Amino acid sequence: MPRRTQLPEVVRANILRQMEARGLVKADIAKRTGLSRSAMTGLIEANKVPELLTIQRIAECLGLEPYMLLMEQKPGETPKWQEQELLTLFRAVSDNDKAYVLGYLRGRMPP
Numbered sequence: 001m002p003r004r005t006q007l008p009e010v011v012r013a014n015i016l017r018q019m020e021a022r023g024l025v026k027a028d029i030a031k032r033t034g035l036s037r038s039a040m041t042g043l044i045e046a047n048k049v050p051e052l053l054t055i056q057r058i059a060e061c062l063g064l065e066p067y068m069l070l071m072e073q074k075p076g077e078t079p080k081w082q083e084q085e086l087l088t089l090f091r092a093v094s095d096n097d098k099a100y101v102l103g104y105l106r107g108r109m110p111p
Contacts, residue, residue: 011070018064
């Protein structure tokens with residue numbers, strides 16, 4: 001977890017990345033979460049430390065879990081939470097389905 005002084009930048013970067021991926025702007029997030037535009041501007045532009053409830057509302061709006069906005073991510077790196085989610089899903093499928101998925105990922109169909 002990032003140091004407290006880095007938290008606003010980590011949250012800001014994650015929110016902006018997720019907004020861009022979904023084609024959303026600050027006004028969209030403000031409207032969907034019930035936050036004021038000035039609150040969104042403060043969070044994004046002034047780098048203010050968001051309250052946990054604010055993080056939760058924004059995460060829900062983006063279809064994420066709140067912790068996903070708190071985790072530091074380097075550009076081009078797969079977020080750790082996505083890797084963990086894939087591993088959890090993979091463990092839950094049958095051995096036959098695992099073979100199919102692995103074959104697909106390796107570029108060939110399993111026997």
